[in-house]
Amino acid sequence: MLSTLSFLEQAIEKRKQEKVLRQLPAAKNGIDFYSNDYLGFSTESGLTEIVVNEIIQQPDLLKGATGSRLISGNSDRTMQVESFLAHKHQVQSALLFPSGYTANTAFFSSVPQRGDTILMDECIHRSVRDGVRLSDAHKIKFRHNDMQHLEELLKRSRGNCFIAVESLYSMDGDFAPLHALTLIAKRYNANLVVDEAHAFGIFGYGLVSQKKLQHRVFATMITYGKALGLHGAAILGTELLISFLINFSSAFIYTTGSSDLYAISIQKGYEFLKENPERIQDLQNNILLLRNSGLPFSSASESPIQILRGTTISCVKNLQQQLEKEGFLTFAALAPTVKKGEERLRICLHSYNSSDEINQLSDLIKKHL
Ligand SMILES: Cc1ncc(COP(=O)(O)O)c(C=O)c1O
Structure with missing residues (x-):
């Protein structure tokens, strides 16, 4: 058996030889x-000045949260921003996360259960895959944007089914056929989960909201590190879903909450988006x-x-x-x-x-x- 040190060395050496070493x-x-x-929300002037101004007026925005949101780390401000987000996206509820990676792992590691099936597009982002790896559900990939393949798999799937897609694929630059997906999800009583990391801000508040598909989608994930030029993410869905995540998602529970600055910046980002x-x-x-x-x-x-x-x-x-x-x-x-x-x-x-x-x-x- 290789020692850990040798394993690390070999893995790095292999990357070097294949000329794909990351640095x-x-x-x-x-x-x-x-x-x-x-x-340009991050690069160009505008939003940064607005956020700085908020900090000058309310310096306690910078304070650490001091604990998990379930202990000492919750705040009225963050909850108000979550209500604001739910209202903007016309969904029942929203929950903030420190990043899209955390939001995806939080959802997929906790919601699908043993005996359920997760069907994910083969081009889905690594954050979804990593969340899926933490789940006991059965996992299958379907060919990229291939609705026929997805249907074949759904016919043979067991338990409650989850379909994981990106509305705009990050490494392909193409769109998921959202209408067709909602119809298939309905036909097979499956739960559609849409990652809107790259569509949010460019296509309204994302394609789910732009196409008014909120009631046909089980959960939507929005990130704020891309078009909004900030940081953080939100999961949108029903009150029941958000309550479940608060109760059962380790990635939400066992971590220190974010400072209010994140939540307030996100709200300012939505306002800036509307004004520009x-x-x-x-x-x-x-x-x-x-x-x-x-x-x-x-x-x-x-x-x-x-x-x-x-x-x-x-x-x-x-x-x-x-x-x-x-x-x-x-x-x-x-x-x-x-x-x-x-x-x-x-x-x-x-x-x-x-x-x-x-x-x-x-x-x-x-x-x-
Ligand atoms: C499709 C997709 N989902 C999720 C993420 C993760 O989001 P974040 O950068 O906020 O962790 C990314 C970021 O690269 C992404 O491209």
Whole structure:
């Protein structure tokens, strides 16, 4: 048997040999085509000043929560923001989490029970997969966005069924067929769970709310680290679901609550979003401009995430490195972030990218492809 030390060394060595070793990058200078700050709420002035002003007026926002929310760490402010969120999304209840990763693991590790079945899209985010691993339910993947495959699996599934999807897929830039999913979920009496990490803010308050599907979705997960440029997440659903999470979800119970700053910033973020609709329009114009470049993107035409599939790891890496040398920051998505053999270049568009930057980026890609 390998000692732990040898195991660690071998695992790192293997990554080095396969040229997929992950390392924390130093802060990069360049034109941003890789962050999730789609609307510039973090990068550009506006929301930050509003939050700073709140802190100056109420410095106790910065205080630590002092305990689990079930002991000393709850606050009226945080609960008021949760009511605000439920109202905005037109659902019965909302519960805040420190991140989308925690929200997904909290849900999937506690709600599906032994004897139940979780059917997840094969492209679902790792935070859902990790939550699912902590569950005793039976787990199956269905082919990406393949409703026929999902139905075949549902026919054979046991117990209560959960269908896990992302409304906008983070590494593919395509949408889940939400209407079809709600119909299938209804037909098979399954519970649909939608992760809206990348759709929130760009498509209203997310596609579930934009398409008015709240009553057909069992739970929705929203993150605030992307279009809102902040941090944190919320699970939206019925009062019963939220009460269950408060009672049974270890990831919610056995951790210190967040300071009120997180909750207040999120509320300010919603207000800022409402007051700045032009940023969404700027983003959509930029998406259209890149899509008109003629490059063979595999993503949906309105998606802020645009994907170029490469032939090999080195081809994707070389392209990303070439672009970086010329001042354009993109992301090479390599295995295990995506399936081996499906490596790709991910370009994230923002409201603040200029037309010149987008045209230069597409010209450079054409030159290096
Ligand atoms: C689809 C999806 N879900 C959940 C998460 C996790 O959210 P957070 O970054 O808030 O932990 C991410 C972040 O990468 C994501 O892309």
